[in-house]
Amino acid sequence: MKKLALHWQIIIGLALGLIYGIIATNSGWGSFTSDWIAPFGTIFINLLKLIAMPLVLSSLITGVASLSDIKKLSRIGGKTIGIYIGTTALAVTLGLISVNLIKPGDKVPDNMKEKLKLTYQKDAAKKANTVQKVKDRGPLQPLVDMVPSNFLNSASSNRNMLQVVFMAIFIGIGLIQIPKEKGKPVQQFFESLTDVVIKLVDIIMLMAPIGVFALIAQTINKVAGNNPSEILELLGALGYYMFAVIMGLIAHAAITYTGIMRLMTKMPLETFYKGIAPAQLLAFSTSSSGATLPVTMERCEEELGVSEEVSSFVLPLGATINMDGTALYQAVAAVFIAQTLNMSLDLSAQLTIVLTTVLASIGTAAVPGAGIVMLVIILESVGVPSAGIALILGVDRILDMLRTTVNVTGDATVAVIIADSEDQLNILTK
Numbered sequence: 001m002k003k004l005a006l007h008w009q010i011i012i013g014l015a016l017g018l019i020y021g022i023i024a025t026n027s028g029w030g031s032f033t034s035d036w037i038a039p040f041g042t043i044f045i046n047l048l049k050l051i052a053m054p055l056v057l058s059s060l061i062t063g064v065a066s067l068s069d070i071k072k073l074s075r076i077g078g079k080t081i082g083i084y085i086g087t088t089a090l091a092v093t094l095g096l097i098s099v100n101l102i103k104p105g106d107k108v109p110d111n112m113k114e115k116l117k118l119t120y121q122k123d124a125a126k127k128a129n130t131v132q133k134v135k136d137r138g139p140l141q142p143l144v145d146m147v148p149s150n151f152l153n154s155a156s157s158n159r160n161m162l163q164v165v166f167m168a169i170f171i172g173i174g175l176i177q178i179p180k181e182k183g184k185p186v187q188q189f190f191e192s193l194t195d196v197v198i199k200l201v202d203i204i205m206l207m208a209p210i211g212v213f214a215l216i217a218q219t220i221n222k223v224a225g226n227n228p229s230e231i232l233e234l235l236g237a238l239g240y241y242m243f244a245v246i247m248g249l250i251a252h253a254a255i256t257y258t259g260i261m262r263l264m265t266k267m268p269l270e271t272f273y274k275g276i277a278p279a280q281l282l283a284f285s286t287s288s289s290g291a292t293l294p295v296t297m298e299r300c301e302e303e304l305g306v307s308e309e310v311s312s313f314v315l316p317l318g319a320t321i322n323m324d325g326t327a328l329y330q331a332v333a334a335v336f337i338a339q340t341l342n343m344s345l346d347l348s349a350q351l352t353i354v355l356t357t358v359l360a361s362i363g364t365a366a367v368p369g370a371g372i373v374m375l376v377i378i379l380e381s382v383g384v385p386s387a388g389i390a391l392i393l394g395v396d397r398i399l400d401m402l403r404t405t406v407n408v409t410g411d412a413t414v415a416v417i418i419a420d421s422e423d424q425l426n427i428l429t430k
Contacts, residue, residue: 013209021220044211105339215390275303325403
């Protein structure tokens with residue numbers, strides 16, 4: 001018998017969590033839920049936090065160090081990384097514009113917001129203290145905070161992820177500077193660590209249905225009280241959240257990718273989208289830009305005319321560090337969760353989201369579920385309770401398919417741009 005796909009398992013876990021939560025609310029099982037159900041949700045969240053740090057460290061070091069394999073393309077590497085980071089920053093910005101305009105969290109009823117706020121009262125108090133500390137800091141303090149004095153201390157807390165990202169880039173640059181044969185053992189170690197971590201992510205996501213069940217059941221247990229109709233109102237708000245993410249993704253594809261294609265290449269848009277369509281469909285069905293990579297490379301080389309020299313460098317690097325769709329979704333999700341919990345994120349906090357999301361997306365593994373791990377980091381970076389991801393996990397699979405499609409489209413767009421800039425876009429000579 002064929003095993004049920006993980007996304008269906010998660011949806012079933014969500015549905016069962018809702019059903020159990022409603023029954024528990026009406027039956028007075030609050031203590032039982034807190035003692036025997038909620039801990040599984042806590043374990044799931046802790047596992048996601050546990051794997052976040054090594055995931056970022058190993059993936060980012062591997063991605064940066066891969067530049068040393070092709071010295072001839074050092075110039076291409078600089079342009080590629082620059083465009084990848086630039087488009088990711090634009091994606092996050094568009095996501096923040098979308099979520100601030102639509103305000104999906106505000107569609108959650110006020111009385112439920114108050115209950116959610118009370119549920120996370122301690123976290124909200126910590127947030128207030130953090131904001132006051134930020135106000136008291138000097139203008140260059142964020143740059144000072146990014147450079148750690150002790151890496152082990154930085155790695156001990158997910159709130160220090162920017163320091164870990166800085167260290168990973170620093171190590172990657174160091175690997176590039178030493179002879180290849182000397183750096184190879186270190187690079188192989190981090191490549192192996194990346195493979196191990198990705199496998200651990202797969203294992204953790206096997207628990208996702210149980211974790212979602214427990215998190216949703218406990219959320220309902222704490223906020224629904226004796227009025228289950230509020231649950232339906234809360235779920236209705238997810239429709240606005242999905243709309244905000246989808247509008248952001250469409251805007252990014254239509255404005256950012258179309259814009260830079262028109263400005264920086266001579267390739268007709270129709271040619272590009274027809275050529276890359278099979279890779280987009282595979283990305284949509286697998287939710288993995290890594291799994292789609294062979295098809296993306298084939299289509300770029302055979303249908304779009306990108307040289308093998310460019311595609312073999314730009315596209316694998318893109319699958320490692322270019323996560324525009326994922327970054328956009330994370331920004332929307334972070335603000336949505338904060339809005340739902342009635343926690344205000346000022347301009348400084350949203351700029352932190354931009355910076356953290358751009359840098360964290362570089363280390364996001366190209367596999368399903370890794371975006372959730374990064375979202376935990378982003379939530380913690382602005383003081384939003386990470387348990388709030390329970391509100392969005394039920395619809396995450398659908399959005400994962402869409403954002404992966406955007407990720408792959410971005411990889412192909414940059415490959416065409418780089419090939420054209422290096423006069424290696426062969427289709428233009430046909």
